Amino acid sequence: MRTINYWHTADIRFPTSKELDGSDAMNPDPDYSAAYISFGHQASTPAVGHASVFTIGRGNDVQVAALEAVKPFVMGRDLDELLGDMGLLYKELTGDSQLRWLGPEKGVMHMAIGGVVNALWDIKARQEKKPLWELLASYSPDDLCNLIDFRYLSSALTPEEARDIFMQSEAGRPERAAALHAEGYPAYTTSPGWLGYDDEKLARLCREAQEEGFSRIKLKVGGKLEDDVRRMGIARATCGEGYPIAIDANQRWEIGEAIAWIRALTPFGIDWVEEPTSPDDVAGHQQIARAVAPVRVSTGEHMANRVVARQLLEARAVGLLQIDSARVAGVNENIAILTLAAKFGIPVFPHAGGVGLCEAVQHLAFFDYVALSGKKEDRAIEYVQHLHDHFVDPVVVKNGRYWPSNVPGNSQEIVESTRRDFAFPGGVIWGS
Amino acid sequence: MRTINYWHTADIRFPTSKELDGSDAMNPDPDYSAAYISFGHQASTPAVGHASVFTIGRGNDVQVAALEAVKPFVMGRDLDELLGDMGLLYKELTGDSQLRWLGPEKGVMHMAIGGVVNALWDIKARQEKKPLWELLASYSPDDLCNLIDFRYLSSALTPEEARDIFMQSEAGRPERAAALHAEGYPAYTTSPGWLGYDDEKLARLCREAQEEGFSRIKLKVGGKLEDDVRRMGIARATCGEGYPIAIDANQRWEIGEAIAWIRALTPFGIDWVEEPTSPDDVAGHQQIARAVAPVRVSTGEHMANRVVARQLLEARAVGLLQIDSARVAGVNENIAILTLAAKFGIPVFPHAGGVGLCEAVQHLAFFDYVALSGKKEDRAIEYVQHLHDHFVDPVVVKNGRYWPSNVPGNSQEIVESTRRDFAFPGGVIWGS
Numbered sequence: 001m002r003t004i005n006y007w008h009t010a011d012i013r014f015p016t017s018k019e020l021d022g023s024d025a026m027n028p029d030p031d032y033s034a035a036y037i038s039f040g041h042q043a044s045t046p047a048v049g050h051a052s053v054f055t056i057g058r059g060n061d062v063q064v065a066a067l068e069a070v071k072p073f074v075m076g077r078d079l080d081e082l083l084g085d086m087g088l089l090y091k092e093l094t095g096d097s098q099l100r101w102l103g104p105e106k107g108v109m110h111m112a113i114g115g116v117v118n119a120l121w122d123i124k125a126r127q128e129k130k131p132l133w134e135l136l137a138s139y140s141p142d143d144l145c146n147l148i149d150f151r152y153l154s155s156a157l158t159p160e161e162a163r164d165i166f167m168q169s170e171a172g173r174p175e176r177a178a179a180l181h182a183e184g185y186p187a188y189t190t191s192p193g194w195l196g197y198d199d200e201k202l203a204r205l206c207r208e209a210q211e212e213g214f215s216r217i218k219l220k221v222g223g224k225l226e227d228d229v230r231r232m233g234i235a236r237a238t239c240g241e242g243y244p245i246a247i248d249a250n251q252r253w254e255i256g257e258a259i260a261w262i263r264a265l266t267p268f269g270i271d272w273v274e275e276p277t278s279p280d281d282v283a284g285h286q287q288i289a290r291a292v293a294p295v296r297v298s299t300g301e302h303m304a305n306r307v308v309a310r311q312l313l314e315a316r317a318v319g320l321l322q323i324d325s326a327r328v329a330g331v332n333e334n335i336a337i338l339t340l341a342a343k344f345g346i347p348v349f350p351h352a353g354g355v356g357l358c359e360a361v362q363h364l365a366f367f368d369y370v371a372l373s374g375k376k377e378d379r380a381i382e383y384v385q386h387l388h389d390h391f392v393d394p395v396v397v398k399n400g401r402y403w404p405s406n407v408p409g410n411s412q413e414i415v416e417s418t419r420r421d422f423a424f425p426g427g428v429i430w431g432s
Numbered sequence: 433m434r435t436i437n438y439w440h441t442a443d444i445r446f447p448t449s450k451e452l453d454g455s456d457a458m459n460p461d462p463d464y465s466a467a468y469i470s471f472g473h474q475a476s477t478p479a480v481g482h483a484s485v486f487t488i489g490r491g492n493d494v495q496v497a498a499l500e501a502v503k504p505f506v507m508g509r510d511l512d513e514l515l516g517d518m519g520l521l522y523k524e525l526t527g528d529s530q531l532r533w534l535g536p537e538k539g540v541m542h543m544a545i546g547g548v549v550n551a552l553w554d555i556k557a558r559q560e561k562k563p564l565w566e567l568l569a570s571y572s573p574d575d576l577c578n579l580i581d582f583r584y585l586s587s588a589l590t591p592e593e594a595r596d597i598f599m600q601s602e603a604g605r606p607e608r609a610a611a612l613h614a615e616g617y618p619a620y621t622t623s624p625g626w627l628g629y630d631d632e633k634l635a636r637l638c639r640e641a642q643e644e645g646f647s648r649i650k651l652k653v654g655g656k657l658e659d660d661v662r663r664m665g666i667a668r669a670t671c672g673e674g675y676p677i678a679i680d681a682n683q684r685w686e687i688g689e690a691i692a693w694i695r696a697l698t699p700f701g702i703d704w705v706e707e708p709t710s711p712d713d714v715a716g717h718q719q720i721a722r723a724v725a726p727v728r729v730s731t732g733e734h735m736a737n738r739v740v741a742r743q744l745l746e747a748r749a750v751g752l753l754q755i756d757s758a759r760v761a762g763v764n765e766n767i768a769i770l771t772l773a774a775k776f777g778i779p780v781f782p783h784a785g786g787v788g789l790c791e792a793v794q795h796l797a798f799f800d801y802v803a804l805s806g807k808k809e810d811r812a813i814e815y816v817q818h819l820h821d822h823f824v825d826p827v828v829v830k831n832g833r834y835w836p837s838n839v840p841g842n843s844q845e846i847v848e849s850t851r852r853d854f855a856f857p858g859g860v861i862w863g864s
Contacts, residue, residue, distance in 0.1 A: 030530065058501065058530035059541060065497035066540065069490065098462065098490035104683070104711065104734055107539015108498065109491060152710040154686040155719070251536070254586040278584040279536065280739040282714060283746060287587070302536055304736075307712040314715060 002079045006042035009067045011035065011060050012052075012414065013424040014355060014387060031057035032355040032387065033424070035064045036414060037115045040123050041079045049122030050413040053115040054326045054354040059108075060424065066112035069099065074116060083124050087147045090117045090332040094149065106304035110329055117330030118360070122410040132410040133366035136331070137173060141166035144371075148336045152307045156314055162339050169374040176370045184401030185365055186215045186380040190248070190353060192235070193219035199234055206238040213400030215380050216244035216271055222252030225261060232268040244271035251275045251302070255284045259291040272296040272320055272349075279303055285317035296320055301351040302327060306336045313344040322351040325360035334364050335372075342373045353384035358395045359411040362402050390418040434511040438474035441499045443467065443492050444484075444846065445856040446787060446819060463489035464787040464819065465856070467496045468846060469547045472555050473511045481554030482845040485547040486758045486786040491540075492856065498544035501531065506548065515556050519579045522549045522764040526581065538736035542761055549762030550792070554842040564842040565798035568763070569605060573598035576803075580768045584739045588746055594771050601806040608802045616833030617797055618647045618812040620678070622785060624667070625651035631666055638670040645832030647812050648676035648703055654684030657693055664700040676703035683707045683734070687716045691723040704728040704752055704781075711735055717749035728752055733783040734759060738768045745776040754783040757792035766796050767804075774805045785816035790827045791843040794834050822850040 017029040033055045040048035053063050073093060082089050093113040094105060102109040125132040139147075141163045150159055189212075192205030202219075209217050219235055221228040228247075235245055247270055253261060258276035273295055277284045279302035289297040300322025303309055312318045321341050323334050341348050350365050352358040362381055369376045381402055388394040392415055393407040405411065421427045449461040465487045472480035485495050505525060514521050525545040526537060534541035557564040571579070573595045582591055621644075624637030634651075641649050651667055653660040660679075667677055679702055685693060690708035705727060709716045711734035721729040732754025735741055744750045753773050755766050773780050782797050784790040794813055801808045813834055820826040824847055825839040837843065853859045 030533075056530050056533045058504075058528070059498075059534045062494070062498045062501045062534060062541065062544075066491075066494045069494045072490075096490070098488050101462075101488045102491045102494065102540050102543075103538075106535075106712070106736060108534050108541055109494065109539060111534075112494075152686065152713060152716070154688060155716065254584065256586060278739045280538070280736065281584060281743065283743045284584070284587065304538060304712060307710045311713065311715045 002041040002043070002047065004039060004041060004074055004077045004079050006048060007039040007071050007075050009035070009037050009064050010419055011064050011424045012419060012422045013057060013060060013430070014422055015429060017057070033057055033060040034355055034414065035060050035067055035112075035115065036419070037067050037119050039074060039116070039119055047079060047123050047127060049119040049126065049409070051115045051118035051122060051360070051410065052326070052356050052412055052414070053111045054357055062108055063112065066108045067115055069109070070112055070116045079123070082120060083127065085146070086121065086124060087149075087332060089120055090147075090329060091149055093117070094329050105307070105329070110305065111326060114326060114328055114330035114333070117332055118325070118410060118412065121331045122412060125410055126408045129408045131405055131407060132331070132363040133370070133404065134177070136335075136363070136367040137177065137371040139371070141170060144335065147332045148339065149306075149332070153310055153336065153340070156310045157340055157343055161343065165339055165342050166372065169371055172374060173370055176374060180366055180369060180404055184399070184403045185362070185369065185376055187383040187397050187400055187402050188216040188218060188246070188349070188380040189214045189383045189385070190218045190220070191384055192217055193248075195220045195223050199231065202231055203234050203238045206235050210239060210243065214383070215400055216246060218246040218248050218274070218382070220250065221247045221261070221265070222249035225264060228261070228265060232265050236268045241269070245269065246271040246274060248274040249276050251278055253277050255281075255287050258288050262288070262292045262295060266292070266295055270295050272298045274298045274322065275301065280308070282308065282311045282315055282317055285312060286315045289317050289319065298322060298349070300324065305329070306333055306340065309337045309340055313340055313346060318346065320347045320349055323348055323361065323364060324351045325357055325364065331364070338364065338368050338372055347375070347379050348373075349379060350381045352382040355387045356391065356412055356414070358383055358388070359391050359393070362395060362404075363410055365402075366404055390414055390422075434473040434475070434479065436471060436473060436506055436509050436511050438480060439471045439503050439507050441467070441469050441496050442851055443496045443856045444851060444854045445489060445492060445862070446854055447861060449489070465489055465492040466787055466846065467492050467499055467544075467547065468851070469499045469551050471506060471548070471551055479511060479555050479559060481551040481556075481558065481841070483547045483550035483554060483792070483842065484758070484788050484844055484846070485543045486789055494540055495544065498540045499547055501541070502544055502548045511555070514552060515559065517578070518553065518556060519581075519764060521552055522579075522761060523581055525549070526761050537739070537761070542737065543758060546758060546760055546762035546765070549764055550757070550842060550844065553763045554844060557842055558840045561840045563837055563839060564763070564795040565802070565836065566609070568767070568795070568799040569609065569803040571803070573602060576767065579764045580771065581764070585742055585768065585772070588742045589772055589775055593775065597771055597774050598804065601803055604806060605802050608806060612798055612801060612836055616831070616835045617794070617801065617808055619815040619829055619832055619834050620648040620650060620781070620812040621646045621815045621817070622650045622652070622680070623816055624649055627652045627655050631663065634663055635666050635670045638667050642671055642675065646815070647832055648678060650678040650680055650706070650814070652682065653679045653693070653697070654681035657696060660693070660697060664697050668700045673701070677701065678703040678706060680706040681708050683710055685709050687713075687719050690720050694720070694724045694727060698724070698727055702727050704730045706730045706754065707733065712740070714740065714743045714747055714749055717744060718747045721749050721751065730754060730781070732756065737761070738765055738772065741769045741772055745772055745778060750778065752779045752781055755780055755793065755796060756783045757789055757796065763796070770796065770800050770804055779807070779811050780805075781811060782813045784814040787819045788823065788844055788846070790815055790820070791823050791825070794827060794836075795842055797834075798836055822846055822854075
């Protein structure tokens with residue numbers, strides 16, 4: 001028996017607010033941060049996994065405290081028992097009544113559970129000597145079903161329906177895995193579109209995004225309408241007719257305001273509009289989606305859990321869906337959300353950027369393509385080109401595409417020197 | 433200028449799991465706990481307020497860490513500036529982009545903001561030498577509007593509509609305040625109905641509840657249907673026809689399961705069914721409500737914020753609504769929720785019990801009666817008879833009614849000896 005005898009959390013922050021990278025209508029001065037968790041069996045042959053919960057600065061310490069609250073559920077446990085049933089720890093933690101009170105299944109405590117679940121997946125993938133996506137794509141339909149907590153999903157997705165969905169894409173797995181290696185997976189970039197950038201920089205970055213081969217770009221909107229009209233005009237003129245440009249309001253609008261704003265930008269051609277209003281407002285997204293069709297409405301980056309995802313899909317409130325690797329209870333809950341999206345025929349465009357989100361979420365998108373939806377048309381993973389060199393296995397994005405690595409694990413391990421230098425508040429970067 | 437120069441948080445826990453008080457289908461072994469916050473101006477004439485966030489044990493330390501994350505927003509501020517605009521701090525904290533990332537507006541961080549907002553109200557009420565409910569009931573309609581964050585509410589409630597609602601009940605305030613002192617406010621009790629109690633104890637406590645004058649009782653359900661049928665039969669036989677008995681499933685069911693279970697219990701007469709399924713599932717509550725009408729469906733104890741409340745009301749998914757003093761962002765957000773409920777003509781039955789929830793939420797119900805809905809028919813505050821002697825100004829419940837105290841403040845201050853003895857893990861109660 002290998003006992004879990006190692007547990008370490010860290011508060012790691014990057015001073016991104018100095019450059020206005022990541023500035024949007026709701027988040028003017030983020031310091032991208034990682035509430036970082038490592039745990040496992042420390043021995044001559046160690047089995048340790050890593051993951052992080054992404055925050056934007058203040059409160060990263062609260063997120064670390066929430067990770068620490070999970071420690072008693074993990075330390076001293078039989079690692080091999082947990083690795084033998086990868087639905088077990090996830091369901092135990094989300095089902096624990098006392099932790100559940102702090103959500104339920106939402107916010108800081110839920111994200112901490114997600115971090116721990118993701119780190120366990122990292123151990124599993126390293127042990128199996130596979131990148132996480134490949135490990136997941138090797139699971140049988142029955143084993144995939146066992147990863148999902150079907151509670152509160154029965155109106156939309158039963159275990160039998162999920163199994164059918166997994167079985168439909170079981171046959172073509174080897175071919176799609178080969179295609180993934182040969183063709184990569186589409187990426188889109190938000191790098192040109194941060195609100196803090198001036199018009200000249202916007203146009204230059206739009207040109208560069210196209211030259212680099214990105215299939216689409218996304219602009220942040222929601223500050224002032226006249227600015228958005230001007231910036232959308234610049235982006236469209238630079239990119240040309242027909243090139244997909246999405247917009248992202250980061251929850252800025254009321255329902256009626258969203259409809260008017262989107263209509264004002266619709267003449268420029270909008271691929272989708274992301275987070276028009278509160279991520280809790282299923283009814284609001286439904287109203288907006290009906291009013292601005294055929295422009296597609298989307299959300300997901302702040303979607304609390306699979307219950308909200310189910311409602312958004314049932315209500316046809318979204319034309320596509322984001323997922324986030326660190327918002328919900330980890331790989332397991334994201335598989336539930338991907339399965340729901342497949343059931344409703346809604347494409348998923350994973351949210352990334354931040355720090356480590358690209359590294360983490362690519363595995364879910366690759367898995368979805370190979371073993372779940374079976375599709376990568378009209379799909380793309382968000383990409384922002386910064387902070388990747390802090391990772392042991394950074395994403396490979398070339399020619400506007402993500403390329404799968406063959407490194408075992410979930411790609412979330414942060415290099416040792418970064419963990420030391422960017423530690424908050426003690427690291428050298430923070431002037432201590 | 434009085435500077436905020438005092439800030440103290442505490443982790444206080446009560447070993448309630450030993451007695452199975454508070455046991456329900458979702459929460460088998462709660463240790464009722466308070467993440468306690470005190471802050472203000474410490475001087476020869478101190479101005480300090482208190483509040484707590486209720487949790488059920490594990491994770492209370494995470495809740496305390498979240499309170500601590502608010503400290504930089506409060507310490508060193510001009511207390512009188514904050515007291516002069518009681519919407520200011522609330523909107524600052526819920527609007528802070530970095531704290532917001534940790535929700536947004538849900539879970540541990542949101543509850544911490546609620547605790548801090550509630551403690552500020554305690555300072556305000558003490559300074560004005562009024563119990564909180566009386567202070568709130570002295571606000572003009574315009575000033576009440578200024579307390580509310582109308583963001584994401586515009587489809588249901590504009591500032592103008594809110595002002596109209598407040599103005600409609602402005603005239604009768606003195607008469608209703610007098611009636612409150614003369615008649616009290618209806619209470620109902622959950623004391624008989626915990627799942628951990630045997631049948632004999634259930635029957636005895638049902639009799640006692642009636643004898644004590646409670647207007648209704650509530651039974652926990654959702655363990656085994658056959659047990660619920662038997663217990664409902666005992667309660668009905670003991671209480672007699674026509675006496676209101678509500679049931680509470682604490683989120684136990686799937687949608688279809690809820691409908692079947694409620695129908696099986698409907699012949700016994702159900703006043704309302706509380707938390708049939710996930711508190712995030714507006715669509716599910718709507719389906720259940722339509723299927724089991726005229727039995728009323730309810731939720732709110734775990735309702736994340738006013739955006740979810742708005743959707744529940746717009747969808748007619750609830751026939752009544754709970755509010756909780758410590759789940760949302762404090763007094764301000766609860767005033768928004770009470771105003772929404774008044775707009776839709778839906779009665780509010782505040783959730784209480786726990787530790788300090790009765791003390792806190794009575795102020796909101798009294799305020800609602802005197803200066804908002806103007807009604808106390810078909811309304812009642814939950815009451816559980818334990819842990820009240822730990823409070824400086826405990827609730828007064830006699831003859832099945834809450835009676836307003838005249839003590840200035842919000843009634844949430846915990847007595848000094850309890851704060852010492854029940855401190856976790858250092859207090860004598862915890863064996864240290």
